Amino acid sequence: MDAIDRAIINNLQGGFPLSERPYAEAAASLGLDEDELIRRLEILLAQGTLTRFGPLYHAERLGGALTLAAMKPPPDDFERVARIVNGFPEVAHNYAREHEFNMWFVLATEWPERIGEVISEIEKATGYAVYNMPKLEEFFVGLRFEA
Amino acid sequence: MELNVIKHSVVSPHRPVVDEADRRLLAAIQHGLPLSSRPYAEIGARLGLSEQQVIARLQWLKEAGVIRRFGVVVRHHELGYASNAMVVWDVPDEQASELGRCLAGFDFITLCYRRPRRLPQWRFNLYCMIHGKSREEVMAHLEWMVNHCDLQTLPHAVLFSRRRFKQRGAVYALGER
Incomplete structure (x- = not known):
């Protein structure tokens, strides 16, 4: 896990955009491009650092x-x-x-x-x-x- | 449009607000959002909804509080947060809301609730969870909290976790009613 992974985890815990290109929007706020964010999320999920990328329900x-x-x-x-x-x-x-x-x-x-x-x-x-x-x-x- | 965390809520009686279409939508994303450029369009294609319908419905479910938050769900142990303590306080009922809000303001507090006492066995009514990389770190956080929220005179107990048996998270039988 490097500084970019840490920034992703720290910034995407509370909010994720509800828009047509949410990964592109979230990536832009982190100074990344869309493909890079998706690729890193895939790796963090495969490693088990993240259990999932999605909702928590009430x-x-x-x-x-x-x-x-x-x-x-x-x-x-x-x-x-x-x-x-x-x-x-x-x-x-x-x-x-x-x-x-x-x-x-x-x-x-x-x-x-x-x-x-x-x-x-x-x-x-x-x-x-x-x-x-x-x-x-x-x-x-x-x-x-x-x- | 950003999904924000609601700051405070008093628990209301059980009041389901979702319909069958919502349950199908929530079931489709409960294990994760597709990792693709247009994830809401992809979900919509599976359910016979347009991308805009999916986005609008998720926004509504978020505002209604059905979706508490949306984003990365971390396995805290894997991030080095090896130590967690449930800290419980015996606070006067009329001060519980104010003190709960004070505790919840710290970034090392991950959960904070008011719960009933079970007298005479259990006197505590305010709970918070502190995660830390070591016991020392957790205790340092606790001391900071006590001073900051003026909790010096209130009885409390620190329940460190010894072992985690099971962590699967809640699984909902969505769309099966």
Whole structure:
């Protein structure tokens, strides 16, 4: 990754033009030409530096739902619980964290009602309480990652 | 026409605003925009829409907040951001909005939310995610935030990630209803 790749990543996280030639427009703002920008995006995607070039959706406004949930299984039972939780297709990602509440995962479901169902199913399968921590208010941040 | 980030929103009740044509359009680009000179024309050709229709509909979906943002989606670990901490605060409810906006203003904060307390087990109601290249960097960011937003007296906890099990992102069953 060189300085041009870094400029692409730093400048194209928040906004991308909605115009007939969006790559040409974005490239111009970076001092590149269209072909060069497309070629570099292809390489960054192939290398896995980028997961994709495209949209991030707002689950609730698509009719689906997202929530953050936490559990605090005892450390000696953590692996078993993690395997069960990760086996649910609705679990989008899961992190082990340093705290009594040591497991934090995001649930993404196609229907709002499904969140409560999945939480009950996880509680039943693991034998531990799941704490639902849905967002009440979101504070939007700007640029995500500086390369 | 630039797609800009909305600065702040209070979560409203579930309110789908997309129709079937929107779902097909969102499904067509959910794994990425074509890397070609006229990507919106290419999408339109697949869906039987004109380039202008695709552009106008995406603009509307962006304004309606269905598309949160549009651009490169990075794998932060691959960029050297090895350390991430979820920092949670116990703040008076009436101050949560103001403090949330203050925290969200830092460029090392990648997510910031107000969430419910779960008393007595969990007292914290304001969450932010700090990414850094090391633990030391994350802790230095935290100290800076505490001073800048006057958080010295508010209880908080720092939950560093030990392990990431799964990161697939949300996958939506678009166009299947």
